[in-house]
Amino acid sequence: MASNNQIKFSIAGRVATHLGRNLYSSNPPALAELVANSYDAYATRVDIKLSNREIYIIDNGKGMSLDEIEHKYAIIGIEKQIEESFNNLSERAPMGQKGIGKLAAFSLGGKYKVYTKTLSSKQWLTFELVYDDFIKDEITHSVDYNFVDDLPCELRDYAKYKSGFIVKIDDLIRNSRNAYENLSIQLSRRFYIASHIDKFQVFLNGEEVDLLTHEYYKNIEFLVYFGYNEEEINDMFPNIDKTKKVKYDTNSKDLKDYFEKNKGLKGWFGSVLTPGQLQTKDYNFNSTVVYINKKIADENIFKNSGSARMANQYLVGEVHADFLLDILQVPITSSRDGLDQSNEYVEEFIEILGKIRNKFAELWTNFRQKEAVLKLPDFIRENESYKKWLDGLSDDKREMNEKMLALLINKSFADQSEGIQKNEIQNIVSSIVRTVDNIEFSEIQKSLSSIDMIDKNYVKLINKLMSKIGRSEEINIFELVKERIAAINELKRMMEENNTLESFFNNHLHKHPWLINPHWNQDLNASTSFEITKNRYLKAIDKNNKLKKNYIDLLIKVAEEPYPIIVELKKNTPTGHANVTTGVMIDQIRKYKDAVMQSDSSLKMIDSRDIKVYFIISEDAGVNGANTIEFRKDDMEVFKSYNIEVIKYNMLIERAYRSYADFINIINKEKNIPNFT
Structure with a gap:
């Protein structure tokens, strides 16, 4: 035994660096080693207390006598002896070996103080270890120890312990609170202890850490x-x-x-x-x-x-x-x-x-594929058209559908918000439907190329290919109709919000000009043939021989009309009302027509009345502060004579719904294509 109340610690080979500071790169593993020491000492409770200044690890285990400190704790690298059972607890297989866990404290701070007490002792044995002392070029280092009757005031709650081991770590290496985030979760990951069976609990700043489940x-x-x-x-x-x-x-x-x-x-x-x-x-x-x-x-x-x-x-x-x-x-x-x-x-x-x-x-993989359809949201899984489509799939197509759903649905959308998830899952499922429906194209074409003569099989394949092509066109048309219904719904939403600016309507109609006249491009198999410019400035010489700029909201060229179409928008705000008197409208349109005809030499010889005009007004347009507008019968006759069609936004919406509802009704009735709209 060391004289003068000193304990000799083995420090050869810089063990405190290699088996302490450098072995643990973060707090959780280092704390886990100290908790493991408490478990091996048959503690039933460990308290970890953290702050920006210090760390405490406190247990109610066997504690260590001075002799054990000198011959076990102070010697690094010896085989760890199995501790005898304590307080009638079942035998515990030791977690630590070689006695190196104690050095984990040096990866948390620059020094640590120990308080320990056994059942046979009435006093606490205490000593302090400093990292800088343990990295000297020496074989041993002597540390002073003392016996004290009481614990410091910050540890008074544990003075009642008949035995135990307390480590107080100072000069913290990681003194930020961020170092302790998720520490409870990470600590629980490092042990697998059933507290009710093993009679071992760990508390982190007063909250119990679950060491059995995650x-x-x-x-x-x-x-x-x-x-x-x-x-x-x-x-x-x-x-x-x-x-x-x-x-x-x-x-x-x-x-x-x-x-x-x-x-x-x-x-x-x-x-x-x-x-x-x-x-x-x-x-x-x-x-x-x-x-x-x-x-x-x-x-x-x-x-x-x-x-x-x-x-x-x-x-x-x-x-x-x-x-x-x-x-x-x-x-x-x-x-x-x-x-x-x-x-x-x-x-x-x-x-x-x-x-x-x-x-x-x-x-x-097999489980996930089988579960794929069941994981879909109810609005898709319970959709009658989708269920009918699933029932009609062959085994190969069913397997392909399940694989694609398992691959795309879970990975892409389960973590997103509910609103985004519904919209995007709907689009993904529709895409999968199209892919699965057309999976036989390449197989049919390959079979056709290998046939040398026209026979019954050739005719059968041709009929099957034509059926697939027709099916593909039907799906493409249906998807286009869904897009157009969405555009109509968006226009309706904009109308319902009184503060929507006119520019938003202008942008929306520029993107979806068919909303103005649903008969434009009604043939959904045809490619779009719109030429449309927005906020067009056209110069024209007026009747007084002066050059004037004319600002046209939309100028549209479409295959169904021989001449450009002028679109003028009037969307009122709650505090201001468009001037939509008959005279003002006629005068404004006359200037627009002159500008269009003067800008295109091919139009100079036509009658200006041949140029079609749509004057689109909001429901609250009016004269002299009134919130509604009702043109007289003779006003409407004048507009008609100038080839001007006056339309309210609500009329656009109703007309568009009527036009495209027919497509939706037909497809819904057939139920050949899943429809989630």
Whole structure:
């Protein structure tokens, strides 16, 4: 025993640097090592208290006597002895080895103070370790110790402990609160302890840390397990239907010997609906963790096993491999490095797990495809036209549909907001319908090219090809109609908002000129033949021989009309009203027609009355402050004589609905094409 109340610590080879500060690159693994020491000391409660200035790790375990401090704690690298059971607790397999966990405190701060007490002692033994003292070029370093009757005031809540071990860490390396975000989640990931069975609880700033289950457990929808019995796995995942929990056959030829030789190997691979369910702001649980004696030994055992399988994006796994501790004969720490994958036993272990993971990926793919339609929103899944379309699919097309749904729906839209999700899933499903419906095109064309003579089979293929082409055209027409219905709905929405500016109407009609006259391009098989300019300035010489600029809202050329069409918009605001008297309108249109005719030499000889004009006014247009407008019968006759059609926006909407409703009604009646509109 050291004289003068001193303890000699072994510091040779800069162990505090290599096995302390450099071994742990963040707080969670370092704290996990200190918690593991408390577990090995048969503590039933550990309190972790964090602030920007200091860290406390406090347990009610066996504590250590001065003799144990000198011959166990102060010597680094000796084989850790199994502690005798304490306080009638069941025997615990030790998490730590070689006594290196204590040095984890140096990866958190520059110094730490210890308070410890055993049942046989009435006083607390205390000493302080400083990192700078442990990196000297010496073999040992002596540290002063004292016995005290009471704990400091900040630890008075723990003075009642009959035994225990307290570590206070100062001069923190990471003194920002950001270093502690998600710490509870990460700590829970590093242990697999049932507090009610093991009688071991961890509290982080007063809140209990769940060391048995994780937040993502509730999101797992399919899993493959091994080593567990059915009752155990059902207790762990009561939320998953039994048909979605598959037991892997470890008695298969390639695994039987390995599992018989390495008793106790158990684990599971599970999948979630979306990768986002395995992520927090700062942490990703998308990995397979390996535990040894209930403490994490490797955060991601497959980190060096590259795989492009999509299943891995949705996968999480937990494996218990206590047998590796005796085989490897090396310290298992909570550092990020994990198990030594160059070791032949670890290589074999990863190979065995890889076979189970591959089987999981195969089963998961089949499960996901079968579930694809069931995962669709109700407004699609319960749609009568969609159900009829599904019923009519061949087995090959049904499989293709399920594969495409599984690939696109879950990955692209499950994390988006409800509004975006509904709209975009609808579009994706419609695209899948078109793709599946036309999947036979290439096969039919290939068959036709291989036929040398016209016979019954040739005629049958020709008829089938023509049917497919007709079907494709029908779908394309239907999709175009849906787009136009959406444009009508948008115009209606704009009208219902009184403060919509005229420029928005101008832009909308510029994009959808058929709203003005639904008969333009009514043949949906024809390509669009609009020429349209917006806010067109045209110069013209007036009757007084003066050059004037004329600002035309829309000027349209369309195949169905021989001459350009002038469109003038009047959209009133709640505080101002357009001047729409008959005289003003006639005079304004006359100037526009002159400008159009003077700008195009081919129009100079025509009668200006041949140029069609649409005067579109809002429902609240009026004269002298009135909120409605009603032209007299003789006014309408004058407009007609000038080839001017006066239309209110609500008339545009009603006329467009009537025109395109016929298409929708026909397709709805046939129910050959899924319609989600």
